[in-house]
Amino acid sequence: MDSNAKAFSHVYQKVCPLGYTFGSYITRSIATTKNFTMIWDDINNIEKYTKQMDDVHTVYHLAASADISKSFHEPTMDLENNVMGTSAVLELMRKQDIKNLIFASSSSVYGETLTTPTPESAENIKPISLYGASKLANEAFINSYCHLYGMKAWMFRFANVVGRYMHRGVIFDFNTKLHKNPKQLLILGDGKQEKSFFDVDDCIEGMVYISSLHKIKESDVFNLGNKNTITVKQLADVVCDELHVKPKYIYSGGDRGWPGDTPYTILSIEKAFDIGWEPQYNCEESIRRTVRYLNNGKET
């Protein structure tokens, strides 16, 4: 990132009908380490902040609702937060003549693609969750804005980002459950779902490194994740090991944790790797760092 760049990040989505907020731990991690202005508001209200955007030339847009199991019961949630929210960001950028966008997309755009490890150019991309659909919709609109209004966008399809400030997701969930009852752990699905987790520090580094070094025409998309995967059962083992507990595992059954869950996800990260980025922490290390942060307030 240009050292003169002032990045503007919207971090919290609106308070949802069920009464809780979505937070971006990625943004919170950036905010603690860089010179960011932190504004907590619904992203659909971004127009209120037109003045703050006056001398901005790069927007990091990381705000989204990302609860796949919740949106199954509230199917318009991702449209309202993610698609309309991103449209609000793009409109403000267009009106303010801000040319550069760093965007957090997701590996969930790929759905159940048959090409694994999955490259950015995978054929027949078909999201199976509303979250994945909203992110693919975002990418499509961002690309059009770049083409039509002379903007540039670096879009990143993340594997499962874990680490500092996590407040939901499978590691958070296991950790909470094991504190309540260290003798038994309910695992959603059959425990064989296989995914790639990577650390929030690697995620931030990847976005900043690639967007600063890699010239693009209009927009481009990059996978960010780890080269290895871990099953949900193995993940449970790691969390238990960190907590020094040995519970009995109970499986809810089925090959996926919830509707819209993708049982097997492994991204090809060759494109980012060729530019010079690679993750510092592997899957297991990323998970251990997360558990340590959740319990000690730091990763070590």
Add this chain to the structure above:
Amino acid sequence: MDSNAKAFSHVYQKVCPLGYTFGSYITRSIATTKNFTMIWDDINNIEKYTKQMDDVHTVYHLAASADISKSFHEPTMDLENNVMGTSAVLELMRKQDIKNLIFASSSSVYGETLTTPTPESAENIKPISLYGASKLANEAFINSYCHLYGMKAWMFRFANVVGRYMHRGVIFDFNTKLHKNPKQLLILGDGKQEKSFFDVDDCIEGMVYISSLHKIKESDVFNLGNKNTITVKQLADVVCDELHVKPKYIYSGGDRGWPGDTPYTILSIEKAFDIGWEPQYNCEESIRRTVRYLNNGKET
């Protein structure tokens, strides 16, 4: 199509700020030939028609704003009409437990793909118009709904559909201009843009034939168009020939007609062809039929 199927089609988008309505000539063509209920309303109001949907099991959703040059100046138009409108259709289908959707997508989802003729499985699909972005967003959400709520969707990426009831587009535009001034014709771009046009009757036949014959799992997408292309200059020649005029051509210049225009579009229609569909009219015949309809009220 199952002969018992009652198809419900929403045909007109809301009256837009500039004061005109968008109409689907495809739907109007269906409505004159099949046993359809015609309701003219904003698709975002579809919930008002819940009762009419009681015994429906297949929805033909063809409603959209499709004016690429207009949306360049009103960038949220396609989000509001097409993305939110389609969400309203999907929500009503989900609540009413309607399982089958026939959806009009567009070749504009492909943007400037390098693979030509372009198959459905083309890599790196990046729309360059907001209309194309909205259609790709639609496909993504439709696929997710099919996966999550047990629906099935046949989605069709159309080349340029022409014919009965056209009230905009290049043929309509040339015809109108030549009636005003048969001695001179302004052609947007350099006239070398090359596209594929196909007749609305072939379009309807394709949707009905493929969705009735071809079993799918969740959702699938099919290109519909012609095997051949025609340049905009050649198209002007055909319109002039039909009108028996020989104007001087004036070119506005540049390699595309308007921002978001794709200079070269040719779809691979092999997938539909393999199922047994093929268009009855080639590019030139489709254009001639349109001009005849515009001037005589019938295609011959």
